[in-house]
Amino acid sequence: MTLADLADSWDLIVAGGGVTGAGVFQAAVAAGWRTLLLEQRDFAWGTSSRSSKLVHGGLRYLSQGRLDLMRDSVRERERMLRQAPGLVEPLDFLVPLYAHRPPQRWMMGAALTVYAGLAGRRAHHHHGRDGLLTLEPTLNPEGLRGGYRFTDAQTDDARLVLRLIFDARRAGGSALNYTRLTKVERHGDGRLAGVVARDVESGAERFLGTRVLINATGAWAEALHPCPDGRRLRPLRGSHLILPRRRLPLRFGVTFFHPDDRRAVFLLPWEETILVGTTDIDHLPELNQVVRTSAAEARYLLRILEAYFPHCAITARDCLATMAGVRPILTRGRRAPSREPRDHAVWRRDGVVTVTGGKLTTFRLLARDALRAARPWLPVPRKGSPGGSCAAGSMPVGLPEAIPPALRRRLQGRYGTAVEELTRAATAGDLETIPGTRTIWAEVRHAAAGEQVRHLDDLLLRRVRVGLQLPQGGSACLEAVERLCAPVSNWSPERWQTEKRRYLDLWQQAHALPGGLTG
Numbered sequence: 001m002t003l004a005d006l007a008d009s010w011d012l013i014v015a016g017g018g019v020t021g022a023g024v025f026q027a028a029v030a031a032g033w034r035t036l037l038l039e040q041r042d043f044a045w046g047t048s049s050r051s052s053k054l055v056h057g058g059l060r061y062l063s064q065g066r067l068d069l070m071r072d073s074v075r076e077r078e079r080m081l082r083q084a085p086g087l088v089e090p091l092d093f094l095v096p097l098y099a100h101r102p103p104q105r106w107m108m109g110a111a112l113t114v115y116a117g118l119a120g121r122r123a124h125h126h127h128g129r130d131g132l133l134t135l136e137p138t139l140n141p142e143g144l145r146g147g148y149r150f151t152d153a154q155t156d157d158a159r160l161v162l163r164l165i166f167d168a169r170r171a172g173g174s175a176l177n178y179t180r181l182t183k184v185e186r187h188g189d190g191r192l193a194g195v196v197a198r199d200v201e202s203g204a205e206r207f208l209g210t211r212v213l214i215n216a217t218g219a220w221a222e223a224l225h226p227c228p229d230g231r232r233l234r235p236l237r238g239s240h241l242i243l244p245r246r247r248l249p250l251r252f253g254v255t256f257f258h259p260d261d262r263r264a265v266f267l268l269p270w271e272e273t274i275l276v277g278t279t280d281i282d283h284l285p286e287l288n289q290v291v292r293t294s295a296a297e298a299r300y301l302l303r304i305l306e307a308y309f310p311h312c313a314i315t316a317r318d319c320l321a322t323m324a325g326v327r328p329i330l331t332r333g334r335r336a337p338s339r340e341p342r343d344h345a346v347w348r349r350d351g352v353v354t355v356t357g358g359k360l361t362t363f364r365l366l367a368r369d370a371l372r373a374a375r376p377w378l379p380v381p382r383k384g385s386p387g388g389s390c391a392a393g394s395m396p397v398g399l400p401e402a403i404p405p406a407l408r409r410r411l412q413g414r415y416g417t418a419v420e421e422l423t424r425a426a427t428a429g430d431l432e433t434i435p436g437t438r439t440i441w442a443e444v445r446h447a448a449a450g451e452q453v454r455h456l457d458d459l460l461l462r463r464v465r466v467g468l469q470l471p472q473g474g475s476a477c478l479e480a481v482e483r484l485c486a487p488v489s490n491w492s493p494e495r496w497q498t499e500k501r502r503y504l505d506l507w508q509q510a511h512a513l514p515g516g517l518t519g
């Protein structure tokens with residue numbers, strides 16, 4: 001589908017294909033409104049593919065007195081665990097307690113008691129030193145006093161976005177990537193008339209009529225619709241290092257307090273890798289430039305490994321990749337970045353509703369509030385109330401017996417009803433994993449064939465994540481990817497060459513370790 005194929009007018013247009021826009025899109029289509037989503041780059045290209053991938057209550061909101069935010073987040077976590085197994089999975093965490101280092105035992109114990117209370121179940125345990133080392137032998141034993149274990153949850157952020165978008169597309173919605181909303185057009189009396197959308201590669205432009213525009217463009221939101229009450233979006237960058245799990249074989253997520261500034265930093269098992277993050281600093285470059293991790297951020301994250309895992313002797317050379325994203329933080333003042341509020345906000349004017357801020361975890365609440373704000377301009381929902389379910393949907397059955405249960409669960413969570421299509425086309429070899437990852441080859445081919453891939457980075461960084469999980473962006477498997485996908489893509493051999501060069505160049509800019517660190 002291209003811009004030219006779209007209907008002339010819509011009930012609702014959503015700008016922004018991150019988790020917020022995807023949540024609005026899914027809920028609006030479920031309500032029966034004729035809905036179109038436009039994303040200026042690729043789906044999940046913005047912050048929503050570069051998060052820590054936690055579906056969590058956010059323990060640190062407690063220190064800010066934000067019990068409401070924590071309660072909402074914990075409820076959403078519980079809902080997503082129930083509704084999207086295979087896509088959102090429990091993740092066990094440890095908080096080791098070291099002599100002469102934060103946190104103190106009583107403080108952590110109290111925080112975890114409140115956290116568990118909000119989820120309505122006891123979910124944490126204290127372990128002595130030996131017990132903790134049995135659970136996680138990689139921990140540094142020196143000065144270790146014991147620690148806590150509790151449970152949160154983890155997802156694949158980009159796949160969550162894609163699942164919402166493709167489910168809604170199958171339910172009748174339309175979604176275009178690489179299409180920027182460039183202008184909001186109003187009638188003489190101020191009512192919304194529609195928007196101008198541009199295919200950013202062909203340059204083709206089109207006016208599209210709509211009753212409502214929901215601006216879900218995250219950190220970019222004020223470019224389309226400035227906040228009217230004096231608050232301003234403050235882009236705060238967060239970066240991660242990605243290590244191979246064999247260099248730091250953690251079974252649990254682990255939280256430490258950084259020796260420099262006592263901020264909580266996570267080490268998170270993510271498939272066959274470990275994510276180390278994150279930083280929290282003002283992001284000064286222009287938002288449409290490639291977001292990258294600075295050398296200072298990489299050093300800050302390496303210091304946590306030196307402080308807590310000195311025996312592993314991890315250096316910059318061990319990093320597979322870096323990943324940086326920009327938080328859309330709405331603020332009046334200029335507090336320390338980590339003390340800025342993580343709430344979401346909604347503002348509206350004559351058919352234009354902006355929703356920004358919030359978290360991946362609370363996307364459903366953002367969608368609900370945005371659609372409530374849009375109700376004065378929308379017709380009566382054709383299929384019941386919106387915002388009732390932004391779940392990843394019901395799980396299909398009927399997969400080949402040859403697929404082992406863990407893989408079955410993963411595929412059902414990520415692809416929903418499309419999983420049957422994915423496995424039907426797969427040969428036995430396609431069900432094997434790409435070495436060093438948990439991705440099977442059939443996922444790559446499925447995405448190339450039917451998931452609106454325009455460029456190789458869409459395929460390797462967001463449809464599957466091997467570009468972040470293998471050395472040098474997975475350069476060693478590019479030939480195999482071409483052989484597998486060429487029959488289902490409409491790219492010529494020359495186009496494949498161009499795409500591979502473009503991808504490796506982009507990977508260097510956005511995901512390579514910053515210069516000077518490996519020398």
Ligand SMILES: Cc1cc2nc3c(=O)[nH]c(=O)nc-3n(C[C@H](O)[C@H](O)[C@H](O)COP(=O)(O)OP(=O)(O)OC[C@H]3O[C@@H](n4cnc5c(N)ncnc54)[C@H](O)[C@@H]3O)c2cc1C
Nearest residue numbers: 016018019020040046047048052054181218238359360361
């Ligand atoms: C480092 C980091 C770690 C995080 N970790 C977590 C976590 O573990 N758990 C959690 O719950 N939250 C986490 N968050 C927060 C969470 O990732 C964000 O709140 C969320 O992804 C924001 O989603 P969004 O859709 O609002 O924005 P985005 O994902 O940025 O999407 C906005 C989209 O709008 C598009 N766009 C912009 N302008 C236009 C236009 N004119 N036309 C069309 N499209 C346009 C952009 O290209 C972009 O894709 C983290 C954030 C960061 C930065």
